């Protein structure tokens with residue numbers, strides 16, 4: 062093969078190495094332009110926010126300086142995909158030399174994809190070019206966005222500068238949009254002019270805090286939904302068995318447990334756990350500790366509820382099971398507990414409701430739950446409305462459960478309890494008929 | 502139950518001349534604290550025999566019956582169930598109870614289970630029968646007490662008489678060697694008593710060994726092989742229904758029967 066002569070091949074190789082080396086070692090070819098900043102004006106309507114919100118008109122400012130010995134004839138700034146122009150969108154180009162504003166004629170063209178600026182005369186070195194695009198919306202997707210800069214110099218040579226500095230965009234929630242809109246409505250302003258309504262029932266605050274508190278609500282609910290079934294119920298059941306144990310020691314220990322927990326405030330228990338354990342070098346994550354404290358507290362109450370339930374089962378049930386040869390365990394798990402469960406559900410539900418409400422106490426030790434969320438919003442807005450919204454969130458859980466508990470109680474009274482009443486009636490009637498027999 | 506089958510059962514259960522008693526109570530004493538309720542009771546019940554126990558309230562009938570399956574712990578004396586001395590130490594109580602059926606005045610059905618499940622539970626738990634077997638037997642026994650149509654009813658959906666018959670079926674499903682009835686009809690409305698008594702009569706006719714505490718004199722007269730009259734914690738008199746009802750020997754028996762009828 063003589064397609065490549067040996068010297069030619071050597072030359073190519075040499076050229077390649079040289080090119081690579083030069084690319085690596087020599088300073089890159091200087092650009093004619095240095096972009097000094099790209100920013101977007103904060104456009105969030107929440108007074109205390111400096112966020113740039115997507116999907117909402119803002120002003121993008123681009124600034125670049127013409128480098129030494131260079132000139133810039135035209136600029137082309139490419140917007141990130143997904144931008145849009147609002148009514149009154151416009152470009153304003155300023156050329157500054159130091160603090161002096163220089164007059165350079167230019168022609169510009171703006172659309173949602175890019176803005177191009179063509180100077181009548183090339184802008185010489187040392188000048189700062191500022192391009193402001195008004196009423197442009199960045200994409201309504203949270204993230205970092207950049208503009209791309211293309212330019213041509215006085216010789217008509219064009220070049221591209223890499224992506225500029227990031228513009229961090231946050232999304233607006235529907236609730237922010239809605240509360241914005243609300244705050245501009247006449248009736249809302251009229252409503253809010255009444256101090257009481259403004260402080261406790263501010264529509265703008267309601268809408269704004271609703272989604273934020275939702276996460277607090279989930280967390281509070283999560284604490285009880287984990288703590289109750291996983292800790293409170295099993296330990297409660299165990300303790301209730303111990304309370305009915307034949308062994309005095311077990312009865313003693315379990316009664317201490319129950320009385321200690323029920324005899325002291327949950328608030329105190331929370332403090333002891335959250336502040337005491339770290340002193341012992343035991344560091345449990347806040348949430349785990351929350352399940353634990355709430356669960357253990359509830360287990361003591363449940364133990365008494367379960368015990369009461371089991372003891373309320375008719376002695377005849379134990380005897381019937383025994384007369385069939387069933388063991389204590391079989392009797393307990395097949396006969397007694399299934400009946401206890403149904404009897405205990407209403408009171409256990411009430412206990413669940415209490416526990417759920419008491420998760421609010423965890424705010425005192427800094428656990429991020431519903432109450433803490435509300436407190437934080439109130440602290441930043443100075444408006445009490447989030448507390449009212451918080452109340453609604455609690456009620457969403459407690460009211461249906463209360464109703465459920467009451468229905469259950471009623472059903473039990475109609476069903477099983479009714480049976481007992483019937484038995485009593487029978488007994489009375491049996492007595493009565495026996496008396497009749499005697500009389501006859 | 503067909504008559505052929507009934508005959509078969511009678512043959513199975515009718516004792517031979519040398520058969521041992523199923524239940525033998527020897528000098529049974531039972532006190533609750535200072536109150537001595539049973540003061541030396543002696544009773545023997547043979548295989549296939551129906552023994553009716555009569556006596557005024559508080560005479561210790563229930564206590565005696567409950568001692569037989571150790572729901573009450575005898576204070577002294579001996580109770581034999583077939584070859585097992587129940588009063589011996591370390592007797593396996595549950596094992597003994599498997600074979601002693603008991604029917605309570607208050608039915609004591611498991612309210613959370615259907616009739617069928619009531620009858621199945623101990624079969625699967627205690628006798629370790631398969632679910633299918635237990636179910637088959639449950640339906641059989643419920644049919645036997647006339648409740649074929651009620652197998653899936655909960656106790657609360659049944660009348661007292663039906664509940665008591667479920668309770669009887671529940672005991673029968675365990676293949677008991679003896680059935681104890683403690684005033685099985687006393688808690689029932691008068692119009693429901695008959696259904697239960699009819700079932701008990703059937704059982705008696707089919708050769709079931711039964712000890713029946715009752716105030717139903719008619720049942721005692723018709724069905725009993727032997728009548729025992731208890732008072733004050735002792736057996737005062739016993740004999741055939743004719744002997745006890747028509748020719749009572751003791752003053753207390755006479756008074757009691759005179760009172761009642």
Ligand SMILES: Nc1ncnc2c1ncn2[C@@H]1O[C@H](COP(=O)(O)OP(=O)(O)OP(=O)(O)O)[C@@H](O)[C@H]1O
Nearest residue numbers: 533536538556557558559560561562563564565684
């Ligand atoms: N668990 C107990 N503790 C204390 N005393 C008891 C107990 N069970 C029964 N007694 C007493 O023992 C005595 C006999 O009771 P038992 O129930 O055996 O009588 P009974 O003949 O079945 O009467 P009845 O016809 O009213 O059912 C009664 O005085 C009763 O109060």
Ligand SMILES: [Mg+2]
Nearest residue numbers: 562563564684
């Ligand atoms: Mg009795």
